[in-house]
Amino acid sequence: MNPSELERLEIDLLLETVFRRYGYDFRGYARASIDRRVRQLLSSSGCTTVAELIPKVLNDAEFFSRLVRNFSIPVTEMFRDPAVYRAVREKVVPLLRTWPHFKIWHAGCATGEEVYSLAMLLKEEGLYERATIYATDFNEEALDLAREGIYPIEKIKAATRNYQLAGGKGSLSDYYHAAYDAARMDPALRERVVFSVHNLATDSVFGEIHLVLCRNVLIYFGRELQNRALWLLTESLVHGGYLCLGTKENLQFTEVHAHFSTLDHAARLYKKQVPP
Amino acid sequence: MTRAAVVMGGSAGSLGVFDAVLGALPEDYALLLVLHLPADDAGSFALHLAQVSRLPVVEPCDKQRIEGRHVYTAPANYHMLVERGGHVALSVDERVNWSRPSIDVLFESAAGAWGRELVAVILSGANADGAMGLLAVKAAGGHTLAQDPAGAASPLMPLAAIKVGAVDEILSPEGIALRLIELANG
Ligand SMILES: C[S@@+](CC[C@H](N)C(=O)[O-])C[C@H]1O[C@@H](n2cnc3c(N)ncnc32)[C@H](O)[C@@H]1O
Numbered sequence: 038m039n040p041s042e043l044e045r046l047e048i049d050l051l052l053e054t055v056f057r058r059y060g061y062d063f064r065g066y067a068r069a070s071i072d073r074r075v076r077q078l079l080s081s082s083g084c085t086t087v088a089e090l091i092p093k094v095l096n097d098a099e100f101f102s103r104l105v106r107n108f109s110i111p112v113t114e115m116f117r118d119p120a121v122y123r124a125v126r127e128k129v130v131p132l133l134r135t136w137p138h139f140k141i142w143h144a145g146c147a148t149g150e151e152v153y154s155l156a157m158l159l160k161e162e163g164l165y166e167r168a169t170i171y172a173t174d175f176n177e178e179a180l181d182l183a184r185e186g187i188y189p190i191e192k193i194k195a196a197t198r199n200y201q202l203a204g205g206k207g208s209l210s211d212y213y214h215a216a217y218d219a220a221r222m223d224p225a226l227r228e229r230v231v232f233s234v235h236n237l238a239t240d241s242v243f244g245e246i247h248l249v250l251c252r253n254v255l256i257y258f259g260r261e262l263q264n265r266a267l268w269l270l271t272e273s274l275v276h277g278g279y280l281c282l283g284t285k286e287n288l289q290f291t292e293v294h295a296h297f298s299t300l301d302h303a304a305r306l307y308k309k310q311v312p313p
Numbered sequence: 314m315t316r317a318a319v320v321m322g323g324s325a326g327s328l329g330v331f332d333a334v335l336g337a338l339p340e341d342y343a344l345l346l347v348l349h350l351p352a353d354d355a356g357s358f359a360l361h362l363a364q365v366s367r368l369p370v371v372e373p374c375d376k377q378r379i380e381g382r383h384v385y386t387a388p389a390n391y392h393m394l395v396e397r398g399g400h401v402a403l404s405v406d407e408r409v410n411w412s413r414p415s416i417d418v419l420f421e422s423a424a425g426a427w428g429r430e431l432v433a434v435i436l437s438g439a440n441a442d443g444a445m446g447l448l449a450v451k452a453a454g455g456h457t458l459a460q461d462p463a464g465a466a467s468p469l470m471p472l473a474a475i476k477v478g479a480v481d482e483i484l485s486p487e488g489i490a491l492r493l494i495e496l497a498n499g
Contacts, residue, residue, distance in 0.1 A: 041425060041453065067376075067402045069394035069422040112405050253405045256375040263376070285388055285403050287374045 047087035048075050054091050059101055061175070062238040063108055065262030071108070078107045109176035110257065111147035115193060115209075116154045118284050119202035121252075124304035125155070126204050129248060129279050130162050138167050139247040144237060144270065145254030146172040149183025150196075153212070154203070155250070156226040161206045165229065171243060173235035184232050186222035188213075193220040237266040243273040252305075253283040267293045271309065280307045316456065316496045317381070317430040318342055318395075320423045322416030322446070324349040324438030326466025328361070330486045331436070335366040335384065337490035340497035342432075344368070344384045345401075345423065347393065347414045349438070354389035362386065373401040387414035394422035410442035420446025429454035432496055434489060435480075436460045438470030447479035456496060457481045458489055 038046070048071065052064045063071060075087055082100075084090055093100050116122055133139050143152050152172045159165040174180050193213060200209040213220040235243075237254065249270050255263045270280060271293045280288075280297060282305040288294050297307035319342045323331060327348065338344070348358050359372040362384060370384040371377070379385065379399050387393035391403040392414050402422075409415035420433050420443060433450040435443045437460055451457050459480040462468035474480050484492055 041428070067394075067396060067404075069396050069402050069425065070404050070406070072425060073394075073406075073418070073421065110404070110406050112407055256403050256405070260376060283375075283405075285374050285391060287376075290376070 044072075044087060047091075048072060051075065051087055051091055051094065054094055055101070055104065058095055060239065061105060061236070065238065065259050065265075066108070066257055067259050070257055074107050078104060105176065106178065109147075109174070109179065111174070111176055111179040111182075113147040113150045113253075114199075115150045115188075115196035116199035116203045116205075117151070117252075118304075119199040119204075121281065121284065121304040121306075122154065122158060122203035124301045124306055125248075125281065126158055126162070128300055128304075128306060130158075130164065132277075132279075133164055133167075133247065134162075136167070136247060138169070140245060141168055141170045141248045142243055142246045142250070142273065143170070143172045144235070144249060144251040144266075146174050146180075146183060146232075147176070148179050148188075149186060149232075150188070151250065151252065152183060152230060153186060153222050153226050154200075156230065157200075157205070157209075157212055158203070160226070168229050170230040171246075172230055172232045173243075175234060175236040175238075177234055180232050180234065184227070186224070186227060188220050188222070190215055190218050190220045237269060238262060242269055245275050246273045246278060247275055248279045248281070249274060250281045252281065253286075255286055256283060264292045267291050271296050274309045276309055276311065278309045280309065281305060282307075316342070316432050318379075318423065318427050319344045319432045319434065319493060320346070320419055320450075321434040321436065322347040322419065322438075322443045322470075323436030324412075324416075324440065324442065324467065324470060326437035326439075327460075330460060330489075331362065332365045333486040334434075334490045334493065335362055335368070337487075338366070338368065338493060340494055341381050342493070342497055343379045343381050345379070345387075345393065345395065345419060346384065347387045347416045347419050349412050349414070349442070350389040352390040352413070356388070359386040373403075375401065375403045377401045387419065389414075392418040394418060395426040396422075397426045399426070410440055412440070412442050416443035417446035421449045424449040424453040424455060427453075427455065431455035432458065432493065434458045434460075434493075435471050435474045437465035437467045439467040440469060441473035443470055444473040444477050444479060447474045448477055451479050451481065458492060459483050460489065461485050
């Protein structure tokens with residue numbers, strides 16, 4: 038067995054260990070990215086082979102938390118891909134208006150920037166009070182940060198241009214208080230948000246959702262796990278509900294393809310329909 | 314030995330070199346390219362290359378199959394990785410060497426996927442991205458080329474790769490094109 042095959046086996050065993058010991062399932066994740074993450078963890082662990090990480094993770098819950106943090110990639114920003122928010126504003130908002138009450142689910146919300154961004158948009162459209170918003174991730178630390186809604190001021194300032202490009206009707210600075218180098222988001226933006234832990238690889242369906250945003254999460258999954266998660270999102274949606282994926286993700290070659298029509302290809306906005 | 318795939322990375326001053334190399338290549342490779350770009354670029358690299366290349370140029374989506382005789386350019390603000398089954402995986406992980414896409418990330422994953430069948434090329438650029446990736450390609454039995462720093466608009470990137478001992482051959486842009494054609498033919 039050559040070194041790279043050996044490493045592959047060791048990583049398989051590590052993922053299997055994590056699953057059977059803690060219930061977190063990374064076995065179906067896209068491997069190239071996982072390999073990178075494991076090597077990074079290895080080089081900061083003082084161990085020399087991946088195999089040595091296995092007893093460590095078995096016996097040391099603290100090390101396991103480090104591993105989960107390492108595998109979760111809570112990289113996000115306010116109004117990332119402003120054209121997507123613009124498309125939501127122009128194409129989804131008019132339909133949300135027709136419902137007296139609606140539910141939105143951010144699946145894989147990381148540290149929450151996307152949730153606050155959409156909340157601003159809903160406020161500006163006068164729809165916020167009608168919404169119930171679920172914001173989920175399997176990374177509890179990221180969720181804590183999302184709940185707090187305090188971000189480095191320079192990151193928020195950098196989003197000013199994207200806020201405008203997204204069709205923002207006011208000024209981004211209306212929505213936060215600056216204190217030293219931190220920006221504290223207006224708590225009114227999270228009044229209708231429920232933050233909770235949810236794992237797309239192992240947990241089940243959420244009910245009767247009108248708009249699901251699951252952006253830049255499925256890229257970390259292999260094909261099979263992508264399909265599992267997509268079924269879960271599909272079953273969570275009401276008929277006529279909307280799904281929004283990351284701009285480099287694609288429903289085209291997935292199992293749920295027939296259940297959706299395309300509302301806006303560039304924004305990866307899809308509408309759930311009865312399959313033909 | 315036949316080489317199945319080429320990965321190339323460049324930054325400041327490398328666009329013309331990409332042009333020169335791609336313009337000369339009708340060979341049987343899958344080519345995957347990283348050019349450092351501003352985060353809000355909307356596919357300009359792929360559009361530009363489509364004009365000079367005789368091969369189809371694609372800015373891939375996540376999990377897109379990689380085919381021979383096609384060129385794949387990493388989208389701005391995403392890392393592009395290669396999965397063992399021969400498809401693209403994109404990620405929005407933190408920047409590596411201040412870069413997303415990062416050349417190291419592409420090269421390291423391609424080394425894992427293609428091993429001895431891979432050729433990696435590092436071009437002009439003003440940081441050290443790509444050096445560790447090139448080393449990984451070499452360690453996996455792949456063949457590594459660097460643009461001659463003497464003729465490069467920004468010599469730092471090829472120099473960094475040479476310094477860590479990752480480079481098999483140092484060549485001019487025309488030399489790189491010719492060598493790739495030779496390597497494709499075994
Ligand atoms: C790159 S962030 C995307 C954040 C945001 N949606 C955006 O596009 O800016 C990916 C998030 O997916 C989460 N994630 C990864 N695997 C998950 C899983 N199995 N279940 C729930 N969340 C997951 C990670 O913890 C991380 O916070």
